[in-house]
Amino acid sequence: MEHKQIQSQSVFYKTVRTNIKNIGQYVGTMPAQLMEDLAKEGLQPEGPQIWRYIGSDGNIETEFDLQVGIPVGEKRDGDDRFTDFIPFKCATFIHKGSWSEFGKVYERIIGEVMVAGHKMNGETREIYHNCDFENEQNNVTEIQIGIE
Template sequence: MQTKTIQPIHVLYFETRTSFKEIFQYVRVEARKLYQDAVRNDLEITGPVYWIYNGADGQPDTVFTLTIALPVTKPSHSIDSPYHLKQLEAFECISAELYGNWDGLVNTYGALFGEIMAQKLNMSGQNREIYLNMDFENPERNITEVQIGILK
């Protein structure tokens, strides 16, 4: 676990209001479409896909804002896309990497929340999951960075 500052990142993104009970309709759907749209619009992909949770509290029925974002270079041309472009602002966080099945996310978040409490940090209300490697056939090969936003 470490505390760090993520510098601003330019992204192509999808955004919606959802809950954890309803979130599975976006898994393996929107990220794939973002990649396809970036290629179709000749955008250079500069990093892995981000899932950004604003206002999520872990409860199945709580509605929050979900942003699925793909880092891309800022285009010098206009794009024809159902998606939007924006810059994610600098992000202060405490983070940890999960190696393996996403069932382990609960423990990863638990360890991070424990560290936040131990260090008496204040959370910003935004969490991010960066999918460094996704292997749907062999989930033990997944690499996911979990970032919990903190206030400095």
């Protein structure tokens, strides 16, 4: 476990209300749509996609806000498809492999965060450094657990 202070990040994004049980419908499709829309704007991504979970408590039925963002170098004032993901203090973990393992991974790392005496702040982020739908063992995801 490593601790980080994440700086503010300008992103091109979309927000949906969902729960863990139904989140699979956004995997692949939502980032692809964002990338397509970003290209139409003539902008290039400046980093890997970021999934921001606000209010998720681990229960598969609990609804929360999911924000999927693509980092950009510039945001356009007055265009609500752009925002800044706020600075964020977190404990980070690198997961290599299938996303189907996330349930067990989160259980382990939240346990580590709690044992270390940290209080979670209700936000989690996932940074998708490498996405490989053909060979899931090649996936590299940075999991960031928000702490106070």
